[in-house]
Amino acid sequence: MAVLVTGGAGYVGSHLVEQMFDRGIDCVVLDNFETGHRAALPKVKIVKGDLRRRDDVKLLFERHEIDSVCHLAAYAFARESAAEPAKYYENNVCGAINLFAEMKEAGITRIVFSSSSAVYGNVKGSAKENSPLRPVSPYGVTKALVEQVLLSFAKAYGFAVVSLRYFNAAGASPSGRIGEVMGEHPRFIPVCLDNALGRSRYVLIYGTDYETPDGTCVRDYVHVSDVAGAHVAAMEKAEPGEHKIYNLGNEKGYSIREVIAAVETVTGKKLRVREAPREVGDPARIFASSAKARKELNWKPEFGDLESIIATAWEWFRKHPDGYKLL
Numbered sequence: 210m211a212v213l214v215t216g217g218a219g220y221v222g223s224h225l226v227e228q229m230f231d232r233g234i235d236c237v238v239l240d241n242f243e244t245g246h247r248a249a250l251p252k253v254k255i256v257k258g259d260l261r262r263r264d265d266v267k268l269l270f271e272r273h274e275i276d277s278v279c280h281l282a283a284y285a286f287a288r289e290s291a292a293e294p295a296k297y298y299e300n301n302v303c304g305a306i307n308l309f310a311e312m313k314e315a316g317i318t319r320i321v322f323s324s325s326s327a328v329y330g331n332v333k334g335s336a337k338e339n340s341p342l343r344p345v346s347p348y349g350v351t352k353a354l355v356e357q358v359l360l361s362f363a364k365a366y367g368f369a370v371v372s373l374r375y376f377n378a379a380g381a382s383p384s385g386r387i388g389e390v391m392g393e394h395p396r397f398i399p400v401c402l403d404n405a406l407g408r409s410r411y412v413l414i415y416g417t418d419y420e421t422p423d424g425t426c427v428r429d430y431v432h433v434s435d436v437a438g439a440h441v442a443a444m445e446k447a448e449p450g451e452h453k454i455y456n457l458g459n460e461k462g463y464s465i466r467e468v469i470a471a472v473e474t475v476t477g478k479k480l481r482v483r484e485a486p487r488e489v490g491d492p493a494r495i496f497a498s499s500a501k502a503r504k505e506l507n508w509k510p511e512f513g514d515l516e517s518i519i520a521t522a523w524e525w526f527r528k529h530p531d532g533y534k535l536l
């Protein structure tokens with residue numbers, strides 16, 4: 210019996226698959242490789258397919274002995290979702306429903322879902338699992354909707370569900386084998402590292418007039434390997450008929466300017482920075498209480514501070530500035 214990891218070739222997915230592989234957990238990866246990379250995967254079973262094609266999922270369940278699922282495949286850029294909501298609803302919601310419906314047909318009921326802090330929107334103080342959900346981007350709405358679908362499946366069909374609402378995943382595997390790649394919509398830390406390597410003219414700060422101490426957005430960063438580890442713990446915690454929800458964060462918010470300062474400290478390079486207007490889809494300030502995950506999943510993040518997270522990202526990035534192309 211194996212665990213299906215949808216989106217396993219992506220940034221978070223590949224770190225999860227690496228951990229499963231290292232722990233001897235059998236897994237099958239389903240990915241369409243739109244943003245994922247084969248080179249990021251160890252020797253596991255790989256199925257190229259797309260969740261939006263329900264037959265791809267059906268066939269996979271017919272051909273492989275799967276007993277649980279970690280569902281990560283999705284589009285994951287809040288700003289892009291504000292400009293292209295249809296693309297996000299189709300992939301993140303319709304794709305997920307195809308997966309869950311085929312799980313039901315195949316009698317597979319255990320699932321860990323990669324949700325997101327984007328379900329909260331702006332939160333005063335630290336976000337708790339029972340904080341109100343007020344997503345400010347279509348991306349955040351898709352995650353909140355999928356959680357609702359899973360709740361219905363838990364109640365009606367006895368699905369054992371854990372949703373992990375994680376904050377900004379960052380860093381790279383301490384193994385040095387995998388890390389984050391600058392894709393079409395690069396995230397802020399890789400953008401800064403790219404600048405530190407002298408590969409871009411400047412780093413743009415979108416919005417300096419937010420209601421935050423220094424006017425820039427505040428985010429909670431969590432190491433990608435810690436996020437991966439939480440999936441493994443969550444699989445064991447899932448119980449039939451229940452939908453459990455856990456935040457994964459480091460309980461501290463860092464502003465964009467603080468991230469820039471941390472990158473400068475880690476890399477020893479001065480970044481060239483320019484200011485730009487706000488973008489739609491960005492909440493001003495969000496960080497998490499992950500006390501529940503720490504208590505119930507016994508989750509102990511290995512990387513608790515931003516500089517140690519960035520140090521792993523820098524280690525990977527300076528050796529692989531073009532991602533997996535050189536491998």
Ligand SMILES: NC(=O)c1ccc[n+]([C@@H]2O[C@H](COP(=O)([O-])OP(=O)(O)OC[C@H]3O[C@@H](n4cnc5c(N)ncnc54)[C@H](O)[C@@H]3O)[C@@H](O)[C@H]2O)c1
Pocket residue numbers: 215216217218219220221222239240241242243244245246258259260261280281282283284285300304323324325326374375376377378379
């Ligand atoms: N990276 C973060 O900071 C973060 C934070 C919170 C939640 N998440 C969630 O974690 C998950 C993974 O995010 P990521 O950063 O690794 O993104 P990613 O783009 O690197 O990974 C997504 C993977 O899913 C695949 N995929 C997308 N749509 C698919 C489809 N229809 N069928 C098959 N494969 C498909 C992509 O090719 C890719 O390999 C997403 O669900 C995302 O919403 C990420």
